[in-house]
Amino acid sequence: MTERYDLLLRFLSEKGAGTWEDFKGAFDWIWGPTDTPAEKAWIAARDLAALGHIEIAWDRGARWCAAPPLITMLPRSGGRAFVTGARTGFFAETLERVAEEQDLWIDRCGAQRGPESLLIASASHLDIESFASDVGAGYTYSVADQISALLPGLGRYMDSFAVGQILPAGFEAERFDPATQRWSAAADTEQRGLYRTRTFHGQVFALLDATMQWRRPVREFGIYEVLRWEGNNVLSFSEKREELLVPVGAPLPALHARAASLCSGRLPRFQPRKHQNPVLTYDNIPLAVAARIAQSLSQELGEDGGA
Secondary structure: OHHHHHHHHHHHHHHOEEOHHHHHHHHHHHHOOOOOOOOOHHHHHHHHHHOOOEEEEHHHOOEEEEOOOEEEEOOOOOOEEEEEOOOOHHHHHHHHHHHHHOOOEEEEEOOOOOOOEEEEEOOOHHHHHHHHHHHOOEEEOOHHHHHHHHOOOHHHHHHOOOEOOOOOOOOOEEEEEOOOOEEEEOOOOOOOEEEEEEEOOEEEEEEEOOOOOEEOOOHHHHHHHHHHHHOOOOOEEEOOOOEEEEEOOOOOOHHHHHHHHOOOOOOOEEEEEOOEEEEEEEOOOOHHHHHHHHHHOOOOOEEOOOO
16 A cells, blocks of 8 residues: 555656646556545545645645655654655655765655655754755754644634535435534435535535525535534544544544644554544644644544543
8 A cells, every 4th residue: 555655656746736637547547446445536635635745726626736845853753854745756866865974764654544654863853954955855843833833713714615605406415413423314405504415526515504604615624613513522632642533524624634644744543442433543743733723623622531
């Protein structure tokens, strides 16, 4: 799995930018025929974006571009820094050469649903900053901390979504249940809530609020808006294990997911739980980052005591 993501990332990095057809064509060629639900082009795009390797504009035909290379320190990692952004062949060779010249070690962490994580080990963040300059990459001490500090509140996100657009007619609708974080068939669309329908061009989401006004939110923000209405807090944090736990049925929005993923340079782990919904577990999360993510989504961060 990691090797496939590495090859896809190499292609995207060398090409630089393109259309969704370019992305999906490369994905289909690398993966070949597959019936595995988790092996979809849009999931690969979402995961690469969460790790900061690409930027993708879903609202503009899913056009994408490779992000500039960036090296950032990871919190509580023993002096390790994560290499994100584009990973061309030339850049990969430069990393190896300069690391050897400066006596720095590159840790390669695979075995995940995503590309190999490249971590640079050093005695000081000053060495990493100098290294980044020498390989032609950007540098920031903690991009996860910076992103989380800039996350707007949920209300600002909701205000940005188009008003007055109802669900497309002629398709069966489903309604989101904030109690279970699951979708079920909707007999009508007359009560407030988040609805979705599957059209020939993909899923469409629409939110009917208490004033009977329709909006077209991004799915994740619509989910957290409905959870806010019901006072349903679903995010939890383990200070002992430094983990942020997110229900599979209420995933983090893209930028929030990036802030969480860049604390470790790894994608979240799928974790089933007894008598509870499964969760996505983000590792190595500072409490401050978890708290900012929760605050942005109008959530009160709960304490997780384990499965």
